[in-house]
Amino acid sequence: MALRLSSVLALASLFTSTIADWEPIQEYNWYKDYYPSSEDYCFNGCYTTADYVTFNVTPAGGADDYYLNLCSNDLKIKSIFYCAQKYCTYEEAVAGRNQMSPSCEGNAGFPLPTVDSMRISQEELDQVPVINSTTGLATAPPEGVAINTPIVPDQEWLDLSIRTVKEFYVNWDVSFDFAFALIGFWGLVLLIGIVHRATVFFGKAPGSGEASWWLWTRKNLILPATFGKHQAEAVAWTYTVPPRLESIILFAYVIMNFVMCFPAYNLFVGNQYYAANKLQLARYIADRTGFLSIAQLPMVWVFAARNDPFMWLTGWSFATYNRFHRWIARISVVHAVVHSIAYTVFEFIEYGDASGYNLSWTAEYWYCGAIATIIMSLMLVFSGYYFREKFYDLFLIVHIGMSIIFFVTLWYHVKIFGGEFNYFLYPCIAIWSIDRLLRIGRTVFISVMPRFTKGVKATATYHRTTEMVRLDIADFMPEKKIVPGLYYYLYMPAGLRGYESHPFTLCSWRRSGSNAASPTHSINDKEVETSVRPVSSEYSSGETAHTMLVRPYAGMTARLQRKLLSTHTTVTSTQETIFLEGPYGEPLDLSGYSDILVICGGSGITAAISHTHFLLSANSTTKIHIAWAVPQRHLPDDICANELASAIHSERVNMTVYLTSAAEEEAHDPAKLPAHPPYEIRFGRPDVEGVVRGCRAGARGSLAVVTCGTPQMSDVCRRAVVKVLGEEGVEVGWFNETMVW
Incomplete structure (x- = not known):
């Protein structure tokens, strides 16, 4: 162990000495222009030696005013210039003086004298006492005796000072x-x-094979x-x-x-x-x-x-x-x-x-x-x-x-x-500053400008059974296209904590003709039938709606939930003023894949909704498979009656709901829920790896796996995709839309 440590120290010492000997320094004058450069070292060495000597001069600015004492100390200033005259070239003396003078001018109020004005004859210079470092340090108080005349250091002391400055x-x-x-x-x-992004953008389409x-x-x-x-x-x-x-x-x-x-x-x-x-x-x-x-x-x-x-x-x-x-x-x-x-x-x-x-x-x-x-x-x-x-x-x-x-x-x-x-x-x-200005600008454009036309009111609806808040914001975002992958920060400005914001995926969807008047049909108002599955050409009817599905936890969302629970009805709604900041994220167009598997949990269904409506409206033949884990059937049926109503019957859409806490007899009770759900029901948590392998086996050309759920679900999906990569089968891409704060 000692041998290894000594070896490391020896290598570090070699590396240190190598870098320390690099020349020249002062490579970037634009950001360190007060540094002494190579031609300044001699003058700075003279200054360093003179600064060690105590001269018999009363400080001009008190003991704490360093620059005033330095720049007004006539004996010290003369010692510096006489040293420079003796040991430095004229160019070095001028460069060193010019480098040091701004400190005196800026901190003490007057510049250093010029080199020419301080020059003396050679005979006078020879009369100036030459002292070594020991003598200079011996002048220090309280025992030392201050010097009454200018001095010049000997060569050895000056060399040490120059080396000190340089190092x-x-x-x-x-x-x-x-x-x-x-x-x-x-x-x-x-x-x-x-x-890499540019390469991917101009690269091969999904399904054409990977190197x-x-x-x-x-x-x-x-x-x-x-x-x-x-x-x-x-x-x-x-x-x-x-x-x-x-x-x-x-x-x-x-x-x-x-x-x-x-x-x-x-x-x-x-x-x-x-x-x-x-x-x-x-x-x-x-x-x-x-x-x-x-x-x-x-x-x-x-x-x-x-x-x-x-x-x-x-x-x-x-x-x-x-x-x-x-x-x-x-x-x-x-x-x-x-x-x-x-x-x-x-x-x-x-x-x-x-x-x-x-x-x-x-x-x-x-x-x-x-x-x-x-x-x-x-x-x-x-x-x-x-x-x-x-x-x-x-x-x-x-x-x-x-x-x-x-x-x-x-x-x-x-x-x-x-x-x-x-x-x-x-x-x-x-x-x-720029980020804040852009955030304010995004918020004003989306959430303040519409106030002059339709306002920024969102319809907040809470269903006690689904335990989900639906925020319908289509009224002031009517022209927004269905673009998956985008999210917004949501503010509710009412109250003292209106500064709080949380990111939510914008769930954009196409309302069917019968649903256009009301975006909040509940499962108790509508029987979802599966006998008719319209072809994709019928999908285009209806208007585009924009919704955020919010699972209340703490803070802003919990306060909204408490407000909506103030009434005792099963379904309650109210108009809320909201601000949106965004959009953020990257538009995610997966129409190049032949099949898409969306694995989501709870409110993560928003990603599946946007991808489904986007792909059905796109000129593609992509099939969408949704694997959704939820505790009870109430939320899937509510979503199928609203956000997925115009898409769930398409032959390009297939959804499997995994009920993680509902008993089997309760899930099939026709007295409580529709008897013919437009999705397959399974019980327990999904075997994510099995789901991925099954979809991959049935995929026609390529498979995109999209994840939107808890961090645990994200990690399980990541692991499953990694396992199947490289195995026999179609190309697989993975896209994670799990929100991270």
């Missing part, structure tokens, strides 16, 4: 390079996603869970594991972040900033992890935006972007915590006790940084799966509030660098 900024230079490399990593990932390498990639990398069967379903109510390919990408990113924490720490004895090696190491680690932490923020904001153009360009789901958002944020928090710990260690080592550490808490940048780190850590804790699932609305408002506090305190934390780190903060502001 410090090499570390910062490498840190900036690594920060941009992290952004480049995700740029490359997104580029690959865009290229063996692509089939292997889908089966072993893209579709399967990383470990076992859990992906959407949380492990022990604690965390979810991304799909395998996403996990590989994130694992590579974690390793990249880990490796970037170590290179370019060239520690040496005689460092003029930090004498002890452990002090140098603490400072360098603190700086590096601070860079890496703040560099994550643009990606955190990009992957959290609802209106992300990359989502459309890559075709990836919001769930994928949300997983990237969470993992990048976690990495940023880890870097921030290490950054804070390393600086704390640095302060204790530098001062030898807690005095310097306690003094640091009086500085704005220090306590603001501490607050930002604490807020980040709390956000990480309260973003766990359990809190998101159980208290989503509370999680969301707390998350946004903490994000604002974090961002403000971070801004003041890095303010001392004069905008150097704002290149990482400005994109976050821009992304958030």
Whole structure:
């Protein structure tokens, strides 16, 4: 074990020294223009030596005003310029002075003198005392004796100072390079996603066969869970594991972040900033992890935006972007915590006790940084799966509030660098602002503009037996086409919690002529017959309706349910003002497949409804097979009397209902329910793998499997599709429409 550890350290040392010797630095002047470049090192070395000497000059601005004391200290200024005249070229002296002067002008109110105005004759220069580092440090109070004249360092001391300046900024230079490399990593990932989507768009139609390498990639990398069967379903109510390919990408990113924490720490004895090696190491680690932490923020904001153009360009789901958002944020928090710990260690080592550490808490940048780190850590804790699932609305408002506090305190934390780190903060502001404006714009276009014509009232209907709220919104979206795959965020602005929103699939469907007047026929009003199955040509009659089927849980949906339950009738309805934000998601046209299997549970039937009506209206021969798991028969019969009334009898539509809790005799009781349902009834939970294999065996050319249900159902469907891929049979595609918050 010791041998292996020593080998790793030796390799790390080699890697470190290699990167530390990179030349030149200062590659990106546009974002770090206050850095000393190679020609500035000599002048900066002179400044560093002079800064170590205590001159007999009364401070002009008090002990705490560093730049005023520096720039008004005539003996120190002369020492810097005389050193530059002795050791630096004229060009180096001018470049160093020009690089340092803005600090004096901006922080002390006046610039440094010019190089020419400070030049003295060679005879005068030879008379200036030359001292070494030991003599210079001996002037420090309280025991030291201050110097009354300008001084010039000896060559050895100047060389150490130049090396000190160079190593410090090499570390910062490498840190900036690594920060941009992290952004480049995700740029490359997104580029690959865009290229892949373009390839798929211009590629072969479903059923024309898959290349063996692509089939292997889908089966072993893209579709399967990383470990076992859990992906959407949380492990022990604690965390979810991304799909395998996403996990590989994130694992590579974690390793990249880990490796970037170590290179370019060239520690040496005689460092003029930090004498002890452990002090140098603490400072360098603190700086590096601070860079890496703040560099994550643009990606955190990009992957959290609802209106992300990359989502459309890559075709990836919001769930994928949300997983990237969470993992990048976690990495940023880890870097921030290490950054804070390393600086704390640095302060204790530098001062030898807690005095310097306690003094640091009086500085704005220090306590603001501490607050930002604490807020980040709390956000990480309260973003766990359990809190998101159980208290989503509370999680969301707390998350946004903490994000604002974090961002403000971070801004003041890095303010001392004069905008150097704002290149990482400005994109976050821009992304958030544009996303919010687009969200407001989408909401106004869909939910406010119609108020000038028909209003934004939705008919909310609740049936006690089905335990489902039906929101009919067709009145203010009459021209919307049937497009599966889209979803909207639903707001109910009445009350103090009108800011809450939840995503719901828009269930678009075609009303039959007899149903056009009322979209809310119940199972008690209509007998569903199966003796007549009209051909597809009769499907086009009727108008397009738009509905959201809402299963009440907590928060906004529970309040709506309680309002509708205020009356004691079996079916109750009311007019509700709602706002819709959207649409989001990708339109999903599966008409290229010969057969489609929709596996859904409960309110997940909305996906099946939209796909069914879309495909029946499309110029295709695609057959739709629906496997629907529900506790009782009431909801399937209600849906068949309403949303599927004009489609369920088509010979291209076949539905099997799996009753998961109803007794067999109750399910067939003609006194309670229609005696001839237009679907097949089975009992118990569906054998998903068996259903997929059965549909695949009967498919004519290709099969698309669509999932919309609980996370558990999503994982079971994913596993089943992965198992059948590569086996003898038609091509299989998998599309997951399970909502992820």
